[in-house]
Amino acid sequence: SPLGARYLARMVVGALRLGIGDMTMLDSLALAYTGSAKNRPVLERAYNLTSDLGYVGRTLADGGLKRLENAEIIVGKPIRMMSAQRLSTSEEVIEKLGECSAEYKLDGERFQIHKKGEHVEIFSRRMENITRMYPDAVQMMIEQVKADEAIVEGEGVAVDAETGEMKPFQTLMQRRRKYGIEEMMEKLPVAVYLFECLYADGEDLTLRPYTERRRRLGEIVEETERFKLVRAKPISEASQLDDFFEEAITDCTEGLLVKSVADDSIYRAGGRSWLWVKLKASYQSKMVDPVDLVIVGAFYGRGRRAGNYGALLGAVYDPEEDTYRTICKVGTGFTDENLAKIPEMLREHQHEGKHPRVDSLMEAEVWFSPGVVMEVLGDELTLSPIHTAAYGKLRKDSGLAVRFPRFIRWRDDKSPEEATQVTEVVDMYNAQTKTV
DNA sequence: AGTGCCTGCCC
DNA sequence: ATTCTGC
């Protein structure tokens, strides 16, 4: 069968997914080889440093717990990346972190870069080896990092070849390619904004506090316009954080990543801890305008959403043509409770096939006549090849889409004609001024 | 050669 | 990515 063939092929290339979480594997290994899941933290640390379940299993089987306890960073093996919690106000951040350092949060791709002499490897957030996609980043790493051996992290961002100004995320994604790498490199060079140093010349820095890691980063990097430390500022009170956040937004970044500078502010490999907190404009609902979208279609849910809708197709109103044009699907933000009510709410609007006043390139599984309105929050609007809102108005063959859409609440008080209009989203898009 | 659909990976 | 939920 085709599915069977896929399983076989994946076994051969080592890409078979089993549906067992890595943490469950660690539990099992601990139980199997040490007789108790209590020893899992030892395995976890080794795993976090090497991202290699096979290595953890083999070492444990061959050398026992003792040898695993001595697990170390290996340059060339990706360290599992640390991620951040989210908070919506500077007061909450200060309350949680106290003294901290705030860094610009840029909209690019996270790089973990390993250097051993002249040999460089770049890893993505999910431990993919992406070295070949970014030869320019490799070159800068060789030339600008003075340590013989180093592991650093930063954000790769596409920049304009002439002006050096930062390009949006969508543009950077054109660099994630297998062919035509050199041409794209000329057209869309990357800049790397560094923010972490995990290892330098034999020294594991992951268990050292932030201030020391940042200092070490500064020591080993010789900065250039395209390879430099990300803008950061020491913060001790909420008002300073607010000011710096304003600056970050003015500079067209996503916001701030705020990091604890306490003695215990280690790099928690593989963890999402409160040592790092994300602060984005969209978390403060006052700072980003939500949109009111008309539900024109739906898609069936899977897994725990089976038997219900998994996502709704949202549209804005075009009064000129008296038409509803799609702008995004919405599949998150629903509680189990309000999700359960959706079918009933929409039943009376169900419509055989696409409603004549709906303009959609996307084929919904269930269609509705315009009736129900929902409030949706997003981070920003992007040009879209698949949504029809403002289609052709900003660019040929492109509409607009909401990035990171989430359901906020029903707008029973609004009729479909009172939903957000095409002209409004066009204005919102233009107000984003994507030039850094 | 061109189109459309699906997947995997970024966010 | 965001969000909710169960442990």
Add this chain to the structure above:
DNA sequence: GCAGAATGGGCAGGCACT
């Protein structure tokens, strides 16, 4: 408080089909 499981837009690339 954390991990897991739902879900989003959009890019390149692979493959089937025209």
